[in-house]
Amino acid sequence: MIWSTITSILGIFGALGIFLFGMKVMSEGIQKVAGDSMRKALATMTKNRFSAAFTGFFTTCMVQSSSATTVLVVSFVNAGLLTLVESIGVIMGANLGTTITAWLVAFIPKFSVSKIALPVIGIGLPMFFIGKNKGRAIGETLIGFGLLFFGLSELKHAVPDVKTLMATNAEVAEFIKNTVTSVQDLQFGATLIFLVLGIILTVVVQSSSAAMAITIACAWNGWFGSDPQQAFMSCAAIVLGENIGTTITAWLASIGANVHAKRAARAHFMFNVIGTIWAVILFGLFTKFVWNILGIFPDWMVEMKTKKAGGDVNEQLIIVAFAVAIFHTTFNFMNILLLIPFVKQIANLVQKMIKDKTGADTDEEGQRIRYISQTLIDLGELNIVEAEKAVERLSTQCQEMFKGYIEVFENPHQDMSAQVNKLKEMEDEADEMMQDLTEYLVRCTSKEASPHLSERIAALLRITAELEECSDAIYRLIKIAERKYKKGRQFTPEQVESIMEIANVIEEFMQFTHARLLVGLSDEDSAKAQAMRDKVVSLRKKYNKVAMARMAEGNVKVEMLNIDTNTQLDVVSNHLFHVAQTNAELA
Known part of the structure; x- marks a missing residue:
C-alpha cells in the first residue's frame, strides 16, 4: 500500500x-x-x-x-x-x-x-x-x-x-x-x-x-x-x-x-x-x-x-x-x-x-545589472537584451564623463572639486558596470548558445572592456587638469586651442560610435571611423612635436602636461576606434 x-x-x-x-x-x-x-x-x-x-x-x-x-x-x-x-x-x-x-x-x-x-x-x-x-x-x-x-x-x-x-x-x-x-x-x-x-x-x-x-x-x-x-x-x-x-x-x-x-x-x-x-x-x-x-x-x-x-x-x-x-x-x-x-x-x-523612496532613477543601485533569471526561469537567448541595454548605458556614461572633463578643463580659475568628485564617482560606477556586465555575459555563455549569440556576447565583452578603459583614460585627463589647477600652471591660448581641437574630434567620434552601438557599421561608416581616428593621431603627433620644440624656451612642466593631455586624448580615441571596429564585425 x-x-x-x-x-x-x-x-x-x-x-x-x-x-x-x-x-x-x-x-x-x-x-x-x-x-x-x-x-x-x-x-x-x-x-x-x-x-x-x-x-x-x-x-x-x-x-x-x-x-x-x-x-x-x-x-x-x-x-x-x-x-x-x-x-x-x-x-x-x-x-x-x-x-x-x-x-x-x-x-x-x-x-x-x-x-x-x-x-x-x-x-x-x-x-x-x-x-x-x-x-x-x-x-x-x-x-x-x-x-x-x-x-x-x-x-x-x-x-x-x-x-x-x-x-x-x-x-x-x-x-x-x-x-x-x-x-x-x-x-x-x-x-x-x-x-x-x-x-x-x-x-x-x-x-x-x-x-x-x-x-x-x-x-x-x-x-x-x-x-x-x-x-x-x-x-x-x-x-x-x-x-x-x-x-x-x-x-x-x-x-x-x-x-x-x-x-x-x-x-x-x-x-x-x-x-x-x-x-x-x-x-x-x-x-x-x-x-x-x-x-x-x-x-x-x-x-x-x-x-x-x-x-x-x-x-x-x-x-x-x-x-x-x-x-x-x-x-x-x-x-x-x-x-x-x-x-x-x-x-x-x-x-x-510602491513608492520610489531611494531615488532608484538616479542612484547607483538603479544602474546595476543583475542576472535576474538565474534562480528562476532561464531566458536563454533573450537574456542578452538586458546586457545590450547596460552597454548602451556605459557608452552614455563615457560621453557624460568626457563632457564633464571639458567643463573642468575650460574653467581653470574656478573651484571644480565638486565636479571632479562627481566624475570620480562616475568612473567608479563604470568599473562596477564592467564587472557586472562581464559576470552577466559569462553567465549567458555558461548555457549552450547559438553561434550568432556567441559572437554577439564576445562583441559585447570587447566593447565593455574598451568603454571601461575609455572611462579610465577620461579620468586620467581629469586628474591632469586637476593637477595643473593645483600647481597653478596655466596653458597658453594656443595650447588650449590645440587641445580643444583634438577634444572636439573625440566628442564627435563618441557621438558617432554611440549612435551605431551594437547595430553594425557599413563600409562608409567604417571609413568615417578610420578617418576620425587618423585625424586624432595626426593632431596628437603635430601638437606634441610643437610642445617638444617649445620646451627649450618655455616651461617644461607645462609642456609635459600638454603632451600628457594630448596622449590621453589619443588613448580615448583609440578605445573608441576599437569599439567601432567591433561594431563593424556585427554588420
Missing part, C-alpha cells in the same frame, strides 16, 4: 518532470531559431498598449511559458528597456498566450500523442547531433516538442484513476469522493477553496502550464466526480487560482531589482487579481456561458458523450479539458478587453503602492 502510493507520487513527478524539461528544451530551441525576432519585437513593438499585448501574446506562444515572459518583462524594466505602461501591455498578452497549453492538453485524448511524440523526437535527434546552427536549433525544438507531449501523455496515465482506485483501495477512493463532494456542495465556498488550491499548486510547481496539465489530468481520472459539468466548474475555479499563483515567479524575479521592476511585478499581480475578482463574482454565469459555447465546436473535436446513456465515465470527462481550455482563453481575453483601457490607471495605482 505505502510502496504503491510512493510509486504513484513519483510517477506523477516523473511525468511532470518530462513535461517541464520538454518545455524548457523547446523554449530554448525556439529562442535560438527566432531569438532575434523576439528581441526586436519586445524592443520595438511595445509602443502602444495593443501592440504590447500582441507582443506578449506572440512571445508567450513561442516560448510556451507566461512565467518566462513575465520574468523577461521584469528584466527589461529593470534595465530600462521597457516602461511600466509598456510592461503591463506585454503582461496582458502573456496571460492570453499561456492559454495555448490548455488547448494542447485538451487534444491529448483525441489523438495518440505518445505515438506522435516519439517519432517527432526521432526526427529531431539526428538534426540535433548532425545539424549546424539553425538546423541544430530546430532539432532541439523538435526534441523539446516531443518531450512536452510525451510528458503530458504520461501525466494523464500517472494520475491514479478513481475508478481503478475504487477496485484496489475502496477506502481511499471513497475518502477522495466524499471530500470532493463535500467541498462541491459548498457552492460559492467551493469556488474559493478550489481557487486557493490552484494558487498553492502553481506556487509549488512554479508553472501555470504544469498546474493546468495536472488539474485536467485529475479531472479526466474522476477526482472531481463523474459529472462533467461539476468537474468543469471545480477545474475552472482552480484555473482562476493558477492565474494568481503564476504571478509569484515575476515577484521573486523582482527581488533585488530596482523600483521599476518591482512595479512591473506588482502590476502583473494586480491585473490577474482584478480579473479573478470579477470572474469569481460572475462565476456561475460565466461558467454556464462557457459550457454552452461547447456546442459551437464540431463533433470531431468535442464529442458530447454526456448526452448518451452509455459510455465510460473517463470518456465522458474528456469534454472537461475542452471546457477548461475555452474557459481559460475566454477569461483572459475578456480580462484584457476590460482592463486594457485602464493601463495607465493600473500603472498609477502601482506607483502609489
Whole structure:
C-alpha cells in the first residue's frame, strides 16, 4: 500500500518532470531559431498598449511559458528597456498566450500523442547531433516538442484513476469522493477553496502550464466526480487560482531589482487579481456561458458523450479539458478587453503602492545589472537584451564623463572639486558596470548558445572592456587638469586651442560610435571611423612635436602636461576606434 502510493507520487513527478524539461528544451530551441525576432519585437513593438499585448501574446506562444515572459518583462524594466505602461501591455498578452497549453492538453485524448511524440523526437535527434546552427536549433525544438507531449501523455496515465482506485483501495477512493463532494456542495465556498488550491499548486510547481496539465489530468481520472459539468466548474475555479499563483515567479524575479521592476511585478499581480475578482463574482454565469459555447465546436473535436446513456465515465470527462481550455482563453481575453483601457490607471495605482523612496532613477543601485533569471526561469537567448541595454548605458556614461572633463578643463580659475568628485564617482560606477556586465555575459555563455549569440556576447565583452578603459583614460585627463589647477600652471591660448581641437574630434567620434552601438557599421561608416581616428593621431603627433620644440624656451612642466593631455586624448580615441571596429564585425 505505502510502496504503491510512493510509486504513484513519483510517477506523477516523473511525468511532470518530462513535461517541464520538454518545455524548457523547446523554449530554448525556439529562442535560438527566432531569438532575434523576439528581441526586436519586445524592443520595438511595445509602443502602444495593443501592440504590447500582441507582443506578449506572440512571445508567450513561442516560448510556451507566461512565467518566462513575465520574468523577461521584469528584466527589461529593470534595465530600462521597457516602461511600466509598456510592461503591463506585454503582461496582458502573456496571460492570453499561456492559454495555448490548455488547448494542447485538451487534444491529448483525441489523438495518440505518445505515438506522435516519439517519432517527432526521432526526427529531431539526428538534426540535433548532425545539424549546424539553425538546423541544430530546430532539432532541439523538435526534441523539446516531443518531450512536452510525451510528458503530458504520461501525466494523464500517472494520475491514479478513481475508478481503478475504487477496485484496489475502496477506502481511499471513497475518502477522495466524499471530500470532493463535500467541498462541491459548498457552492460559492467551493469556488474559493478550489481557487486557493490552484494558487498553492502553481506556487509549488512554479508553472501555470504544469498546474493546468495536472488539474485536467485529475479531472479526466474522476477526482472531481463523474459529472462533467461539476468537474468543469471545480477545474475552472482552480484555473482562476493558477492565474494568481503564476504571478509569484515575476515577484521573486523582482527581488533585488530596482523600483521599476518591482512595479512591473506588482502590476502583473494586480491585473490577474482584478480579473479573478470579477470572474469569481460572475462565476456561475460565466461558467454556464462557457459550457454552452461547447456546442459551437464540431463533433470531431468535442464529442458530447454526456448526452448518451452509455459510455465510460473517463470518456465522458474528456469534454472537461475542452471546457477548461475555452474557459481559460475566454477569461483572459475578456480580462484584457476590460482592463486594457485602464493601463495607465493600473500603472498609477502601482506607483502609489510602491513608492520610489531611494531615488532608484538616479542612484547607483538603479544602474546595476543583475542576472535576474538565474534562480528562476532561464531566458536563454533573450537574456542578452538586458546586457545590450547596460552597454548602451556605459557608452552614455563615457560621453557624460568626457563632457564633464571639458567643463573642468575650460574653467581653470574656478573651484571644480565638486565636479571632479562627481566624475570620480562616475568612473567608479563604470568599473562596477564592467564587472557586472562581464559576470552577466559569462553567465549567458555558461548555457549552450547559438553561434550568432556567441559572437554577439564576445562583441559585447570587447566593447565593455574598451568603454571601461575609455572611462579610465577620461579620468586620467581629469586628474591632469586637476593637477595643473593645483600647481597653478596655466596653458597658453594656443595650447588650449590645440587641445580643444583634438577634444572636439573625440566628442564627435563618441557621438558617432554611440549612435551605431551594437547595430553594425557599413563600409562608409567604417571609413568615417578610420578617418576620425587618423585625424586624432595626426593632431596628437603635430601638437606634441610643437610642445617638444617649445620646451627649450618655455616651461617644461607645462609642456609635459600638454603632451600628457594630448596622449590621453589619443588613448580615448583609440578605445573608441576599437569599439567601432567591433561594431563593424556585427554588420
